[in-house]
Amino acid sequence: MCTVVPISLTVGANRIVPTVAIPYPLGNPQKTPAEEKELRRALVRRALRALETEVHGQVVFDK
Amino acid sequence: MSTEKFKVVHYLNQFYGGIGGEDKADYQPEERLGLVGPGQALQAGLGERGEVVATVICGDSYFNENVETALSAILAMIAKHNPDIVVTGPAFNAGRYGVACGAVAKAVAENLKVPVVSGMYLENPGVEMYRKYAYIVETSNSAADMRKAMPKMAKLVIDLAAGLEVSPATHGYLLQGLRKNYFHSESGAKRAVSMLVSKMSGQPFTTEYPMPHFDRVAPNMPIADVRQAKIALVTSGGIVPKGNPDHIESSSASKYGKYDIAGITDLTVETFATAHGGYDPVYANQDADRVLPVDVLFEMAAQGEIGSLHRYFYSTVGNGTAVAKAVTFAKKIAQELLDDGVNAVILTST
Numbered sequence: 001m002c003t004v005v006p007i008s009l010t011v012g013a014n015r016i017v018p019t020v021a022i023p024y025p026l027g028n029p030q031k032t033p034a035e036e037k038e039l040r041r042a043l044v045r046r047a048l049r050a051l052e053t054e055v056h057g058q059v060v061f062d063k
Numbered sequence: 064m065s066t067e068k069f070k071v072v073h074y075l076n077q078f079y080g081g082i083g084g085e086d087k088a089d090y091q092p093e094e095r096l097g098l099v100g101p102g103q104a105l106q107a108g109l110g111e112r113g114e115v116v117a118t119v120i121c122g123d124s125y126f127n128e129n130v131e132t133a134l135s136a137i138l139a140m141i142a143k144h145n146p147d148i149v150v151t152g153p154a155f156n157a158g159r160y161g162v163a164c165g166a167v168a169k170a171v172a173e174n175l176k177v178p179v180v181s182g183m184y185l186e187n188p189g190v191e192m193y194r195k196y197a198y199i200v201e202t203s204n205s206a207a208d209m210r211k212a213m214p215k216m217a218k219l220v221i222d223l224a225a226g227l228e229v230s231p232a233t234h235g236y237l238l239q240g241l242r243k244n245y246f247h248s249e250s251g252a253k254r255a256v257s258m259l260v261s262k263m264s265g266q267p268f269t270t271e272y273p274m275p276h277f278d279r280v281a282p283n284m285p286i287a288d289v290r291q292a293k294i295a296l297v298t299s300g301g302i303v304p305k306g307n308p309d310h311i312e313s314s315s316a317s318k319y320g321k322y323d324i325a326g327i328t329d330l331t332v333e334t335f336a337t338a339h340g341g342y343d344p345v346y347a348n349q350d351a352d353r354v355l356p357v358d359v360l361f362e363m364a365a366q367g368e369i370g371s372l373h374r375y376f377y378s379t380v381g382n383g384t385a386v387a388k389a390v391t392f393a394k395k396i397a398q399e400l401l402d403d404g405v406n407a408v409i410l411t412s413t
Contacts, residue, residue, distance in 0.1 A: 002412040013410075014282035022413050024346040025300070027353030040352065041359045044409070048289045048369065051407045055282045 001025060001047055005060055015050040016060045019043060069113040069147040069224040073102045074137065074167050076160045079152075080120030088159075090122030092133055094140040101209060105150060108217020113224060117144045123159035130166065138170050146177060148220050151197065153182025153212045154189060156204035165193025172196045178223045182212045183237075190237060198229065198236040275386045292406040295373035297396060299381030299389075300354040300413040301339030302330070302347065311380055313340025319379035319392045321399075324372075329358045341382030342413050354411055373405050381412055 001017045002008045003025050008016045019025035026040045050061045077083055077090040079100045098106050098115040106115050119140045126133045141149060149171045151164035161183050168179035179197040183190050184204040193199075198219055202212040219234045231238050247254070254271070261268035286292045303311060309320040327334075330351035337347040337354065352358045360372045377396045381389075400408060 001409060008412070011277050012279045014280070019411075023342045023344070024353040025411055025413055026356045027346065027350065029346050029349070029353075036353075037359065040356050041363075044356050044359050044363070047409050048294075051292075051294075051409075052285050052287070052289055054285045057282065 001043065009058055009060075012058075014055055014058055015047075015053070016058065017043060017047045017050055018060065018062050068111070070116045070144060071105070071109065071113050071148050071150055071220060072141045072144050072146040073098065073105060073115050073118045074141070074149065074151040074164065075100060075102075075118060075120050076126075076154075076157075076163065077120060077122040078160075080118070082120060082122070088122045088124035089128075090120070091125055092119060092121040092136040092140060094119050094143075101153070101213060104209065104213035105217055105220075108214045109221060112221055113148070115150075116146070117141075121163065123157070123163060126163040126166075127159050133163075134166060134170050137167055138174060141167075141171060142175055146175075147224050148177060149175075149179045150216060150220060151179060151181040153200070153202050153209065153216065154184075154187060155182070155202050155206050155208065155212075156184040156187050158188050161187035161189025162192060163189075165189035165197060165199075168197035169193055180216050180219050180223065180236075182216050185237065194237055194239050195241060198223070198234070198239075200234075200236050277386065286407050289369050289407070290367060292370045293373055293404055294360065294369050294371070295400055295403075295405040295408045296355055296357065296360065296376040296411070297408055298355050298376070298378050298411045299384075300347065300378070300411055301337040301380040301382075302335055302351045302355040302376075302378050303338045305334055305336045307336070307338045311338045311378070313338055313380060314382040314384075316380040316382070316384045317388065319377055319396065321375050321377050323375055324357055325374040327357060328361045330355065338378075339380045339382055339413060341380070347413075354413060356409075356411070360409075370406070373400070373403065375403075 001019050003019045003022050005016055005018050020028050026043055027036050028039055046061055077087045081100055082090050095118045099118040102115045102118055119137050121133055121137060151167050154161040154164045164181045168181055171179050181197045182200040182202045184202055190199055200212060200215045202208045215235050219229060222229050258268045303320055304322055311318060311320055332349055335351035337344045347354045363369045364372045379392055
């Protein structure tokens with residue numbers, strides 16, 4: 001899970017989930033704490049789905 | 064220049080030394096006067112300027128199983144001849160031979176203070192381990208390259224003996240990872256812009272700082288069902304217990320930390336922070352879940368959405384950390400995760 005996807009692609013990560021921002025990949029201080037946690041939960045769920053998905057090379061899970 | 068010939072001592076393994084193959088790999092160090100085997104090609108390249116005065120031969124297995132004993136014997140045999148230059152190999156892609164050639168080079172460079180020339184294939188482990196101590200001419204991965212490799216090595220020997228400037232570009236040896244300061248006639252800014260202009264107009268250009276080599280790993284098979292899986296968290300975002308108990312460096316980290324989060328439901332401003340010096344730490348220090356999502360994974364484990372959250376997370380700082388260092392961290396971390404029965408890892412980076 002990372003914000004700068006081109007770096008993850010360069011270093012060879014295979015399942016990549018794009019995140020929010022460099023200093024807060026899994027949050028957003030502009031949101032309310034409850035909204036922020038929902039955002040984080042959604043991103044983690046996407047990562048879990050990536051772990052359950054068969055890939056044959058680098059895949060960016062952007063939705 | 065003096066007309067006296069410079070003196071070369073050559074190091075070979077049991078195979079090139081004419082002793083025998085794998086069955087003779089436990090052969091102990093031995094010294095011969097003059098040249099042996101590939102020494103002929105070396106001598107041919109040196110011509111009248113230098114002379115291979117002695118050859119030291121040692122079996123690859125003996126060397127690697129008895130490094131200290133072998134090295135001190137070999138070093139003594141080499142030192143006796145007061146060489147001006149030492150040549151080891153070439154070892155091509157032979158791993159144990161390459162390591163021996165490199166270790167001999169290091170011992171010679173440190174103790175006798177004379178230059179060492181060797182030859183290896185880029186992926187020979189001896190390159191990574193000893194490139195700083197020898198001028199390692201790049202060879203192909205097969206001994207068939209001897210006739211091309213040896214003249215290059217001999218040319219390098221001649222120029223080093225004469226005290227001439229040598230460089231990877233002019234002499235075909237592998238980068239040693241050593242930095243040398245010098246004055247360039249053009250400023251860095253000007254050179255960078257001309258490189259960019261060349262690149263944009265499709266002209267060839269040579270980078271002054273090649274990117275490190277990143278390896279590729281085939282994707283692992285997916286996990287069948289996250290509801291049955293033990294998930295671990297690993298981060299390069301520097302999340303650590305507040306106070307950074309392991310003193311992980313804010314950049315170019317030399318270590319990683321392993322932290323117990325059993326029973327922790329949320330990372331708070333009082334308990335966790337980031338050690339990372341490469342991004343604004345304000346948001347991670349307020350709530351480290353923004354980098355390491357312990358709070359939601361704890362809830363998901365409690366509600367059965369994942370099997371469990373591994374009780375330890377691993378953390379380091381990715382800022383400027385060398386690829387080689389990261390690889391050593393990863394090997395240890397991955398082995399521990401496997402031993403702990405972890406099925407999948409979520410890696411977060413900043």
